[in-house]
Amino acid sequence: MQVAILTVGDELLAGDTVNTNAAWLAEEIHDRGGSVRRIMTVPDEAEVIAHRVREWRETFDAVVVTGGLGGTPDDVTMDAVSMALDRNAVVDSKTRERLEEKARQFAADNPELTDKYDLELDLNEAAELPAGGQPLVTDAGWAPGCAVENVYVFPGIPREMKAMFELVADEFDGAVVSETIHTPAPEGALGSVLSAVRERFDVAVGSYPGRGDTPGRLKVTSTDAEEVSAAVAWLRNNVEVVVEEIEPTESGRENDGVDVANPDGQ
Known part of the structure; x- marks a missing residue:
């Protein structure tokens, strides 16, 4: 879809x-x-x-x-x-x-x-x-x-x-599945790992840098759930990860389209 x-x-x-x-x-x-x-x-x-x-x-x-x-x-x-x-x-x-x-x-x-x-x-x-x-x-x-x-x-x-x-x-509804892991490693140090995981598995991997004390994210996506699981397991063995996963921030979810002059949004 x-x-x-x-x-x-x-x-x-x-x-x-x-x-x-x-x-x-x-x-x-x-x-x-x-x-x-x-x-x-x-x-x-x-x-x-x-x-x-x-x-x-x-x-x-x-x-x-x-x-x-x-x-x-x-x-x-x-x-x-x-x-x-x-x-x-x-x-x-x-x-x-x-x-x-x-x-x-x-x-x-x-x-x-x-x-x-x-x-x-x-x-x-x-x-x-x-x-x-x-x-x-x-x-x-x-x-x-x-x-x-x-x-x-x-x-x-x-x-x-x-x-x-x-x-x-x-x-x-569609067939895309994804899983996210978090890592304190700087994005610049992940180049070879990201290239390797894409070569080994039929997945797309998005890398999103952290800010301050918030770790970065690696989001693995595919239409094959088994490939996603395998790629995530491989990443966990090759990248330093945060043991306790961080939930995505909800900031802004209740401020959709809102400004002071127009509290109803668009």
Whole structure:
């Protein structure tokens, strides 16, 4: 399962919002045995989005697009995906009904906002999806996503994106397995060992240097679990390793796409 991730948003390119969606998606897909081969961020421009989706859907097993859904003029992602797949954008009646109910409930729960602001919504436009697409709707947010052919479209707000990914997570299962060991050895001293393990075993080995008191990491990956186990055993015999493995840091996992001015992320 080879996957490409396309994140959409001018705010990402300007550095106004930290793009943690791509990292979260890559980790989730990898944990399910998939392999992310491309990650790219593009502006809120329909032609640019459509070009990349059109190209990648032919190259990869799946293309994940996140960001650019909603009701503002720069939310052009769904139309761009329709363009890329040469499909008409059509109103999905069930999605429209769900959005209508959401809008009605929001108005009932927030009378002070509905009295103060004009919250008139174009429900037909909001419910437009590429013809034949499977709507993806959650209670986490407003904007619907969709799955169409091998393209998956999610919102950019992290909590909404995560909830929507769970609806289709099983479709990203693959055969990639990996194991990580930790070593205090400096990366510059590992060159010959890394060359040797790659020659001996059908694996990829990533080397990530340590920082301060945190040891470096060697991540062994393959579609053959036995090869991974054998390569890790060989590394343990040829590289100084940390006996008690260090869990990967969780810093930033709860700060997905958040900045001070925009606490909801993208």
